Amino acid sequence: MPEGMAPQETYRLPKDVVPEHYDLKIWTDLEDLVFSGIVEVSLRVSTDTSKIVLNSLALDLSDVYVSSETLQNTQKPSSIDFDDTNQRVLFTFPTTLPADSKARLSIAFKASINTQLMGYYKSTGGNDVKTVYALTQFQPTAARRAFPCWDEPGFKATFAITMISRKDTVNISNMPIASEEPYTPDSQLEQGSWTAKKFASLAEPSQWKITKFETTPPMSSYIIAYANGPFEFLESSYTSTLSGKVRPLRFYGTAEAVPYAQFALDTMVKIMPIYEQMFDIEFPLPKLDLFGADDFDLGGMENWGLIICRTQYLLHDPTTNDIQNKQSIASMVGHEVAHMWFGDITTMEWWDNLYLNEGFATLNGNGLTSSLHETMALKGVSRVWPEWKADAEFLGSSFFRARQLDAKLSSHPVEVECPDADSILQIFDALSYAKAASVLRMLSSHVGEDLFLKGVSTYLKKHLYKNAVTKDLWEGIQGSTGLDIPKIMDSWIKQMGYPVLTVTEKEDGIHIRQDRFLETGPPADKDNATVWTIPLSILTTGEDGKPVVQKHIFDTREKFFPLDTSKPFKLNADTTGFYAVRYSAQRLVKLGQTAAAPDSPFSLSDRIGLVWDAFALAKAGYAPVSSAFGLISMLRDEKEYFVWDTIASNLAEIASTWYENPEVVELLDAFRRDLFVPVVERLGLSFAPTDSPNDHQLRTLATEQAAIAEDAKVVEELKSWYAYFVETGDDVKIHSELQGITYRIGVQEGGRPEWELAQKVSSTPRSPSQVVASLTALGASKDLGLAEETFQYARTEVRDQDIHRCLFGLQRNPRTRRFLAERVKFYFDELEKRYAGTFNFKRFIEISFQSLSSEEDYEATAAFFKGRDTSAYDQALNQSLDNIKTRAAWVERSTKELKTWLEQRTVIES
Structure with missing residues (x-):
């Protein structure tokens, strides 16, 4: 065992008792915001034992029983011991369960429907933001917050889920509904059962219904999903090219989301048969649903048969032709649908092989998001929309983002040990996703796409409904190519850096x-x-x-x-x-x-x-x-958007690094204007349906860059659009593609009325894109008083999933960057208590500190965290500290040269 690594038995559940099937019943009360249930687990016992260990966290457990087929008895535990550190419960029973026997464990549980974006939690939607519903988010280790279970990916089992809810709500889960009926005195309930007792205790049992879902194939706990609320849906279908079967596809969400969901649903219709052909494996479930969630910690989650994503990443206004919005949706859908094969049918054995899920999903979409499934997302969306040039887009969104992170001493290998929940949360980063996708793309290019996909198909077929490790994938591709794949790939997966x-x-x-x-x-x-x-x-x-x-x-x-x-x-x-x-x-x-x-x-x-x-x-x-x-x-005569986007991204990093040197920034802005204003003049500010995707995106980019570089003509035009919005309440003059930069310039160049309009739009948006544009624009004000109001608004009123957007707006504003770092320090204990254990907390660290650029900032940031327990976010912190040190060194080393080149360029061109 490598030095420093913990033995697996200290952080992995024992395998002497393993689950084979769960009967899970969940009772949801959206009025009182509580849930309760009972889980009955069919177990296989491999060694003599009187102890059963599984995961449970923040649940009130009762009525625990185990029955043994061999002993023909039922017994209660003699002791129940909770281990909150490892998020486990240990049941010790008076009689030993014999080896090679079957048993059945029954546990009743209850808890509040929380607001923490994990487990079984509350979300609110609707135009009035008062429509309450409940949904799950279990990845990576939160299924244990919703029901007691073996919450590790290696413990696959089948699940039969029953939901009890108020009759005017809708229940959805991984599988299709097998039966649904309102509760009546004649309902078929086992006498004395938990469900019967629950109904007997109700004042109005007729207001409830029972929804039973079909049994799942073997699957891991983290991709179980269910939701209850007043949902509506759009429906379509696709025909399998492998079997000819017609499968229903649906989008679920609250009423106001459904009119904007057609493009996401259409994307799924187009991409499902492509994936089936690519992998030569038919989608095995009877249906596939998308669910748009108003509150969600991740961008999207690949629950098998019930993909859940933030509404912001699924909804498209059909009255616009916003290419970037369509690409973002297609990327999200392509990525999560690819997971139906990579991660769901075949699942990594443990979280150290997360990239076997994430890397492929990214490569299969269009590269706008994540790694093995990311690799396939890239290939999949490219086949549907070749005009989007997804491979080129992948370079900016994934490839170079991964290289930037992997160039730090604080990087980590793609395959990395994960001994606890905190470390598991931290590996959901650009290395598990984007580097993994990038090196798989490299391998695919080297061996040829056809042989690569043949090997991937072999890998999937061999491990259907099972778990896999790295060598299993390499064996599949080695079989199709005849090459020594481990020799080629081990240094990229097992070592950090490049x-x-x-x-x-x-x-x-x-x-x-x-x-x-x-x-x-x-x-x-x-x-x-x-x-x-x-x-x-x-x-x-x-x-x-x-x-x-x-x-x-x-x-x-x-x-x-x-x-x-x-x-x-x-x-x-x-x-x-x-x-x-x-x-x-x-x-x-x-x-x-x-x-x-x-x-x-x-x-x-x-x-x-x-x-x-x-x-x-x-x-x-x-x-x-x-x-x-x-x-x-x-x-400078380049016509391709993606080359210009690369230029813009790198010039923006220089401007951000030298943000406290106005002389350099002014010279750099003049250079940016010289590059981008001619593009604006060539393309204009008006969008037409006949625009190519390239010109469409290039116009948006050039306009943004010209405005950020303070071109007077472009800034005045955008200001006038926003001013009309302030005066009339009508945003008709603002192109949807230029919404973000228009809001930003409006708030930046305005005062309180402009800021208040952005705040109002963020709380009562007419479309998901307005949420993103308005929240980030709030941080653009030059007024530190409004910056304080922005921070407090984010802290107290903005949805948890969206707080980082306000913080990002403050971070990219040179006048408020250090202000943001100081406010986060001041409220750090509160933020840590509120968001610890979520993906959001890592974002706070990165956004608040990584863009500082002086040695003094490095020392102050390091000093603030000295003595704190940073184990839950040490990767994000160390990467942020590395970033500050690198930027400070760059400023020290290159300021004179940079200024000289920009000055000489100005002299020559004048």
Whole structure:
């Protein structure tokens, strides 16, 4: 066992008694906000034992019995011991259960319907935000808050769920309804049963109903789901291309959400048959539903047969043609539907293999979200909407986001030990999702997509309804390719970090050396031990000038590759390899010239990769900042949105890093205006149905960048739109695609009336997009008094799931960034108590501290957390501290050079 790792028995449930089937009955009372129930679990006993250990947290348990088929007896526990630290309960029984026997455990439970966004909790919707309903969120370890269970992914069992609720509500769960009937005195209830006793105690039992669902296939507890409330639905279906079966597909939500859900439902209709063909496995459940939740801690959750997502990520206004909103929805749906195979049919054995779920789901959507399922989401959505150029989008949303995180000393391997609930929560990050998706994309590119998908299909088929570990996936792909997949992939999955390849040109080729890339600069020897097995692709050109790709395996520290360097060449063709490339200054100029040429052999993804690498190397001190600026100057005639988005993202990071140096920011803004204002002038501010997706998105981006860089004409136009909204209450002048930047400029350039309008819109929005736009805009005010009101509004009135949007608005405002850090420190104990154990708390840490840029900020932040128990968020904290230190070092190292280049550019162009 590796040094420092805890033995599994200290954090994993024993396997001497395992569940095979659950009969779960849940009684929901939305008026009193309580639930109760009984769970009866069919058990398989493998060794003699008088003890049964399972998970339970924050539940009031009673009426515990175990019956043994072998002993033909029923017994109560002689003792019940709760372990709140490990979130378990231990039942000790007077008589030993014999080995190789069957038993049945029965437990009654009850609890309040909480507001903590986990377990079985309350949400509110409707136009008046008063429609109350209850729903579940169990991933990763919250099923134990809703019913006692073996709440680990490796304990798969079947579930038969019954819900008892008021008769004017709707019940939904993983499986279709088997029967539903109002309670009457003639209802078939077992005499003396828990349900019969509950009805007998009611004043008006006729106001209730009983909903029984079909039994599930074997599945893990964290993907069980159910909800109760006044829901409505849209319905469609798809026809399986494998069997010809027609399966119903539905969207559920509160009444006001349903008119905006058609696009999400249509996406599911289109993508289901594609996934079936891709994996050669038919979706095994009789139905699949989407549920739009008003309060939800995650973006989406892949509960088998009942996907739950935030309404903001599922709803589209059909009167608009907001391409980015459609892409976001398609990404979310593609990602979660891919999980129906990756994670639900075949599930990781333990959370250290989370990427077997997340990596594939991302690659299967369109790359707008997460890893194995992310990999498939990318491939799936690309087949439905090729014009969206999802592979290029993946680079900005996932690939480089993962590289930024993995370039820190505080990174962690994709496959990482998870000994407790806190550590499990923390691994839901860009490494488990985006790095995993990226290295799987790299592998797919190296072996070829057809063989990759054949191996993935083999892996799934071999482990249907079972659990899997890393070697199972590699065996599947190895079988289809004949390659040593563990040798290629182990360094990417088991080791943190990634390499930078330094290219030195020789007479007959190139010499390449690999070293670990760190954003703090060249690594010390102790941090440079890994030699990666790199699927290396080198793009060259043939006699006709067309691109030719050479593929190699580069698994040594350095190596020479024969190459004609008189012709254009580029490492990392299509930017599929998870590594950076460092060229000489002269070669980088030639690469920029080739990239800018009308007949360039470099693909869209190649050009994106060149820009990202140039800025990453400059940030880490491997290259001067001027080299990156010189590259993008050569690309000013670029027409592709995704290249411009890459340029904008990197310039925004520089502006954010130097936010306390107004002289640099002013010079940088002038450069940004020179780049983006001509694009605005070419495309205009009006959207048309005939716009290509590229022009549609590029117009939005260029307008945002021109406004942020304080172009007077664009700012005045956006101000006038928002002013009309303030004066009339009518937002007709604000294009939906420019809603975010219009609200931001309106509040930033206005006063209290403009701020109050954004606050009003956030509390009574007409569409989900207004929520996002208004909440983030609240933090844009130049008035610190309004900044304080924004913080207090977020703390006391905003939905828990949306608080981070207000904080993000304060963080991106240079005038309020340090103010935000200080307010979060002041209220930290309150926030920790309120949000500990949720995904939200990690976001607070990141948003509040990671964008500070001075050594003083680093010291002050580190000092604040010194002496605190940070075990529940230490990864986010350490990554934020690393970020501050890196930015401070960059400012110290490059301010003079950056200012000089920007000044000289201004002189030359004038």
